[in-house]
Amino acid sequence: MIRILRRVCQILAFLIILAIPYLNSKELNIAGNLYSSTFFGIDITDPLIFLQNVILNRSFDLKFFLSIAIPVIIALVLGKVFCSYLCPVNTVFEWLNKLYPRKNAKHVKGNGRVTFTLLLVVTISVVFTRFPIFTYLSLPGIFSLEVQKVVLSKTFSFFWLAFIFLILLDFILKRRFWCNYICPQGGFIGFLKTPRTLKVVKNKDKTVKCTGCGKCVSSCPLYLNPMEENIYPQCYNCLECVQTCKKIHKDYAPLSIKF
Amino acid sequence: MKRYLRPPGAKKDFLKKCIRCGKCYQVCPYKTIRLAFLEFGIHNLYTPFIIPREVPCYLCMKCPPVCPSGALDRSLTEKTKVKMGVAKIDEKKCLAYLGTLCRSCYQNCPIFNEAITIDDELKPKVNKDKCVGCGICENVCPVEDAAIIVSGEKDD
Numbered sequence: 001m002i003r004i005l006r007r008v009c010q011i012l013a014f015l016i017i018l019a020i021p022y023l024n025s026k027e028l029n030i031a032g033n034l035y036s037s038t039f040f041g042i043d044i045t046d047p048l049i050f051l052q053n054v055i056l057n058r059s060f061d062l063k064f065f066l067s068i069a070i071p072v073i074i075a076l077v078l079g080k081v082f083c084s085y086l087c088p089v090n091t092v093f094e095w096l097n098k099l100y101p102r103k104n105a106k107h108v109k110g111n112g113r114v115t116f117t118l119l120l121v122v123t124i125s126v127v128f129t130r131f132p133i134f135t136y137l138s139l140p141g142i143f144s145l146e147v148q149k150v151v152l153s154k155t156f157s158f159f160w161l162a163f164i165f166l167i168l169l170d171f172i173l174k175r176r177f178w179c180n181y182i183c184p185q186g187g188f189i190g191f192l193k194t195p196r197t198l199k200v201v202k203n204k205d206k207t208v209k210c211t212g213c214g215k216c217v218s219s220c221p222l223y224l225n226p227m228e229e230n231i232y233p234q235c236y237n238c239l240e241c242v243q244t245c246k247k248i249h250k251d252y253a254p255l256s257i258k259f
Numbered sequence: 260m261k262r263y264l265r266p267p268g269a270k271k272d273f274l275k276k277c278i279r280c281g282k283c284y285q286v287c288p289y290k291t292i293r294l295a296f297l298e299f300g301i302h303n304l305y306t307p308f309i310i311p312r313e314v315p316c317y318l319c320m321k322c323p324p325v326c327p328s329g330a331l332d333r334s335l336t337e338k339t340k341v342k343m344g345v346a347k348i349d350e351k352k353c354l355a356y357l358g359t360l361c362r363s364c365y366q367n368c369p370i371f372n373e374a375i376t377i378d379d380e381l382k383p384k385v386n387k388d389k390c391v392g393c394g395i396c397e398n399v400c401p402v403e404d405a406a407i408i409v410s411g412e413k414d415d
Contacts, residue, residue: 024286035280036327045327049278053328056275061329135279136304145281145305149294152285157296 033144084238115187190233268331276330311394344392364396
């Protein structure tokens with residue numbers, strides 16, 4: 001069920017990004033992309049872009065502040081589901097990796113140090129250069145904007161070359177390196193976490209035994225190992241591993257979810 | 260570098276406040292607002308701009324309310340309060356000043372008979388306080404390399 005829901009969300013997100021330029025000309029009050037969007041008058045803005053704007057201006061207004069409420073609450077309750085359910089860049093990378101899987105790819109350990117250092121360095125750079133670096137590192141934002149530019153103005157910019165280059169890097173260098181380590185948007189919402197945020201856990205019940213089939217590991221789109229203690233902050237709660245485990249073990253699955 | 264204007268409602272701190280989401284560009288029904296790539300420098304990447312000689316702003320006022328960060332003043336609904344720049348007539352090029360009968364800018368000005376007036380000698384005059392800088396006059400000017408041009412305020 002969740003697997004189908006996620007696929008539907010991924011496709012819908014992509015279609016909505018494509019359709020928004022047409023929808024807003026129909027006076028529906030829908031506009032925007034993954035930087036910021038408006039749905040029937042409700043504004044939703046990327047929380048990291050908001051914070052950067054506050055750093056640059058040392059001020060913000062109430063409407064702008066309220067627009068980060070929905071993404072922040074979703075991140076606090078459900079984790080990085082934005083990445084796994086909506087982000088079109090993840091969709092592209094995930095599906096390409098499914099089409100062309102790498103045999104014996106090395107597994108990624110949950111570790112937020114690289115992302116955290118990067119966030120810190122870029123934040124300090126923003127303070128000193130007064131230049132909105134996070135804006136230009138936001139792949140979901142740029143991707144959705146460039147897709148809409150193709151729809152509206154029929155222009156292809158150099159971004160698409162850079163994006164193809166990034167896909168090649170993903171295949172040659174290290175699979176899913178952008179989402180796992182670099183992406184500042186995903187990285188930031190990964191740190192918006194409480195002890196009660198949705199997470200994948202191993203079943204503590206001793207009667208439930210993991211048979212070590214490894215199906216959960218191969219199902220992970222981020223090349224994480226769900227049987228390891230720590231898969232956060234990388235894990236984006238797509239729940240592929242839990243679904244795979246439940247399919248094999250029915251009610252006695254060693255992997256489950258917990259708030 | 261080419262001259263450009265910002266959408267209505269932009270103030271001096273526009274470049275700092277703009278989050279480059281391109282919503283103003285999306286909602287513009289005339290495709291007046293375009294998004295810069297690298298033609299105006301890296302600091303203008305994905306910021307909205309207007310080239311009035313190509314497509315001027317028709318002051319439909321759809322873009323200010325969709326701005327998420329307030330880089331465009333969201334409370335701006337009145338056309339006459341817009342200040343995107345000021346028009347200036349080049350008297351050496353303007354047909355009316357050269358003795359031909361031409362009232363293109365005067366007749367097309369949306370702040371009619373206020374921002375541009377015609378004096379006793381049938382020469383157009385720009386009233387700086389009333390001009391909103393929409394660029395319609397620059398767009399309709401029959402002289403090649405328009406004899407009336409709008410310059411915006413610098414925002415960086």
